[in-house]
Amino acid sequence: MNALVSTLGAGWILAVLLLSARIAALLLMTPLLYAAALPLLVRVLMALGFACVIALPFAGTPAPAPHDFGVLLQALLHELAIGATLGLGVLMAFAGFALAGRLVDVQVGFGIAQVFDPATRTRVPVLSSVFGLFAAVFFFLVNGHHALLRGIAYSVERFPVGQPAPLAAAAEPIAREAAALFALGFALAAPIVLGLLLVDFALGVISRNLPQMNMLVLGVPVKIVAGLLALWAWAATFGAPAGRLYAAIYRTWTAWLATGAR
Structure with missing residues (x-):
C-alpha cells in the first residue's frame, strides 16, 4: 500500500477521491x-x-494536501455540492419528460392507474413511466452520455479539484432552465394534448345532441384509443423537442462553468 501511494502520489489519490465524490453526486442526482x-x-x-x-490528465497538478481532517471534509462536501449542482441540470431536463407524461396521462385517463417506475423508484402513472424510460434510452441514443463525460472533464478544468467554486453563480442558469422546463415539457406533449382536447370537444358536442348516450362509458375507450393513436403519430416528431430539453442541460452547465477561473 505504501509503495502504491509513493508511486501514484498522495496528491493524485486525493484528487481521485474528491473527483469521485463529485461524479457520485452527479450520478445520484440523475x-x-x-x-x-x-x-x-x-x-x-x-x-x-x-x-x-x-x-489521469490532471496527475501533474494534484489536489492540494489538506492540513487536517476538517479541511479534507470541507473539500469533500464542496465537491459533493459541485456534483449535485451539475446533476440538478440533468434532473430538471428529465423532469420535462415527466411533466409531458403527466399531461398525457391526465388527458388520456391513465392518471389513476399507477405502476412502479424503476427510474425514480416511485409509483407513477403508466405513460409517465414510459416517458421516463424512453427519455433515458433516447439520452444514450443521441450520445448524451459522451457529452456528460465531457462536461465532467470540463468542470474539472474550470473548477479544479479541491479549489473553491462559485456555487452561487449557478443560481441564475438553473433558474432559467427551470423556467423553460414547463414550456419545453408542454411542447413535448402539445400535439397529443391538443388532439385529445379536440376529442373532448367532439364528445361534448355528441353529448349535447344525444343526451341519451352515456358519455362516461363511451368517452373513456374513445380517449384511450385516440391517445394511443396520437402517441403513435407523435413518435415521429419526438426528436426535436427532446433535443431541446437535452440542450438545456449543456446551456446551463456552460453558463455556470464559464464563471470558473481561467
Missing part, C-alpha cells in the same frame, strides 16, 4: 443509472472508475 437494476457496489465502482480515468 435517473440514468436508476433506469437499470445496477447494484450499489457497481455504481460506486463506476464512479471511482470514471474518477480515475478523468483524473
